Amino acid sequence: MSKINTNGYIPAPLTPYLEKENKVSNDIREVPAGATKVDIFRYDHDPENNGEIFVLFFNQQAKRALEITEAHGFEETADRTGEKIALMHGELSEALEAYRKDINVSEHIPEFTGMEEEFADTIIRIMSFCQKNNIRVAQAILAKQAFNNARPYKHGGKKF
Numbered sequence: 001m002s003k004i005n006t007n008g009y010i011p012a013p014l015t016p017y018l019e020k021e022n023k024v025s026n027d028i029r030e031v032p033a034g035a036t037k038v039d040i041f042r043y044d045h046d047p048e049n050n051g052e053i054f055v056l057f058f059n060q061q062a063k064r065a066l067e068i069t070e071a072h073g074f075e076e077t078a079d080r081t082g083e084k085i086a087l088m089h090g091e092l093s094e095a096l097e098a099y100r101k102d103i104n105v106s107e108h109i110p111e112f113t114g115m116e117e118e119f120a121d122t123i124i125r126i127m128s129f130c131q132k133n134n135i136r137v138a139q140a141i142l143a144k145q146a147f148n149n150a151r152p153y154k155h156g157g158k159k160f
Helices: 015-025 052-071 078-100 114-132 137-149
Strands: none
Touching: 052 114, 052 137, 078 114, 114 137
């Protein structure tokens, strides 16, 4: 496992997020047939947490991503949604290129591969955009994982 260089980074306290996230994370309007709330939030080891720990940490990092984005002069606004999605897609294309070129050492973060760096860039762009535009992507990840888990094997007759 790669070590992450966190020199100079002081994690923000979680306390300000607890009350807000507890309200949002329990806002599941539709549950797939047969799925329980524990199924939806299974990513926490303690079912009593209902996925809130994942949501807290994800949203904390999304807030940090947005702060960094804006501090470096890049604006996240809804009126540029198409452009922002294209930039997210661009990062995925860069991950594909890193894979095709077999870039085993990232130019910017040498403890990671080029593909790892580009996947991180993709996720950072998504987090930043969603944070600015109040998109509940962390909660959607948990709900979608539960939904996917309830689907039959190779559903829809798809080959892959």
